[in-house]
Amino acid sequence: DAGVIQSPRHEVTEMGQEVTLRCKPISGHNSLFWYRQTMMRGLELLIYFNNNVPIDDSGMPEDRFSAKMPNASFSTLKIQPSEPRDSAVYFCASSLKDRAGEQYFGPGTRLTVT
Amino acid sequence: GEDVEQSLFLSVREGDSSVINCTYTDSSSTYLYWYKQEPGAGLQLLTYIFSNMDMKQDQRLTVLLNKKDKHLSLRIADTQTGDSAIYFCAETDDKIIFGKGTRLHILP
Numbered sequence: 001d002a003g004v005i006q007s008p009r010h011e012v013t014e015m016g017q018e019v020t021l022r023c024k025p026i027s028g029h030n031s032l033f034w035y036r037q038t039m040m041r042g043l044e045l046l047i048y049f050n051n052n053v054p055i056d057d058s059g060m061p062e063d064r065f066s067a068k069m070p071n072a073s074f075s076t077l078k079i080q081p082s083e084p085r086d087s088a089v090y091f092c093a094s095s096l097k098d099r100a101g102e103q104y105f106g107p108g109t110r111l112t113v114t
Numbered sequence: 115g116e117d118v119e120q121s122l123f124l125s126v127r128e129g130d131s132s133v134i135n136c137t138y139t140d141s142s143s144t145y146l147y148w149y150k151q152e153p154g155a156g157l158q159l160l161t162y163i164f165s166n167m168d169m170k171q172d173q174r175l176t177v178l179l180n181k182k183d184k185h186l187s188l189r190i191a192d193t194q195t196g197d198s199a200i201y202f203c204a205e206t207d208d209k210i211i212f213g214k215g216t217r218l219h220i221l222p
Binding site for chain 1: 147154155156158206210215
């Protein structure tokens with residue numbers, strides 16, 4: 001298996017622009033997680049899905065952030081409008097639903113908002 | 115609420131043992147985990163221990179669990195330059211809670 005795939009790997013955008021991050025989980029995994037990592041705040045869970053349904057979005061910082069999982073093999077995290085403080089590395093991870101502690105992480109998307 | 119605490123930095127000489135410590139709050143966690151993050155990469159599951167165990171050994175890695183004190187440690191024997199990374203401790207309840215990570219620096 002190719003592992004969790006994220007795109008793009010790097011994104012540089014201007015403040016106010018819409019940003020869409022993409023994730024393809026490992027085939028057969030039915031839980032998907034979006035994280036944000038910064039030096040200041042460490043690793044933060046933004047939202048997670050079980051069987052394509054959002055279960056906990058309490059970590060989503062503001063209404064500017066939204067996430068969707070239209071099917072078992074694809075998820076997006078959208079920021080609209082983006083702000084400089086959104087600059088971070090965003091990770092997607094997947095797991096089997098009953099083994100949520102055994103997560104497989106993607107390589108991350110490094111987002112820079114100028 | 116749940117919380118996982120770790121020291122932020124550890125420096126160890128190459129060839130020595132590294133011991134990374136972690137404390138957690140949720141006594142109902144069934145499993146406790148150690149993840150490793152190398153530069154520019156995502157986290158990778160390193161090992162885990164079931165909560166009714168005291169110790170788990172896997173090659174150079176030894177995990178010790180003191181459930182009474184809610185203390186978890188990861189010992190890396192014969193530390194090599196390739197072990198330089200950030201190590202995250204994690205517990206699970208209904209979702210996984212990560213610590214802030216311990217950056218392991220290897221001295222020549």
